[in-house]
Ligand code: CTP
């Protein structure tokens with residue numbers, strides 16, 4: 001991967017990045033979520049702003065400091081994130097969906113804390129599908145250069161390419177979360193990046209460095225399109 005030069009300054013570009021998990025409420029005290037740390041998305045935001053982009057970071061609940069010069073918007077649920085993403089995307093040149101969005105939300109959020117019953121040993125919660133944020137951004141008439149992530153535990157290339165096509169993305173960055181020391185919660189990551197007629201392996205390294213490589217790659221691909 002080549003290094004960034006003055007010609008590749010991102011000044012004047014608006015990059016919108018989603019990061020972290022979402023929280024889907026069950027009742028006033030409980031929720032469904034996942035182990036996403038938000039580190040990859042925050043690192044990408046930091047890398048993009050360091051090259052001069054105007055960055056909006058749409059963050060689920062994470063324990064991370066806001067990278068300097070980034071406009072951070074905190075959200076909770078996938079629906080929340082969807083709304084903000086569509087709002088922000090109107091002016092975006094690049095949209096990167098790094099968030100681990102809950103695929104399903106609770107059909108009817110209980111107004112009060114759900115009580116344990118003495119008669120039933122089992123209980124179930126009905127779930128309904130959340131909107132697909134990155135697919136709705138990619139379906140816009142004025143779509144930004146749209147990048148998805150794919151966290152897989154098997155058949156990484158097959159599933160990633162399927163998502164690239166199905167969601168009409170310009171690029172997808174896949175990582176194998178079954179491998180030790182990369183992906184969810186880790187400080188390091190490795191990515192296999194695919195676009196319609198190419199791919200590249202970005203080997204295991206710190207997330208901030210990997211983020212910089214990805215930002216350079218996105219900028220290269222945008223100029224080639
Ligand atoms: N994504 C999204 N909105 C959703 C679900 C996923 O924007 N409701 C985005 C993620 O941020 C990621 C990409 O879609 O960039 C792929 O997410 P992933 O969970 O791997 O794919 P899914 O389509 O949800 O398929 P599955 O979870 O079944 O593998």
Ligand code: CA
Nearest residue numbers: 100101102103
């Ligand atoms: Ca999913």
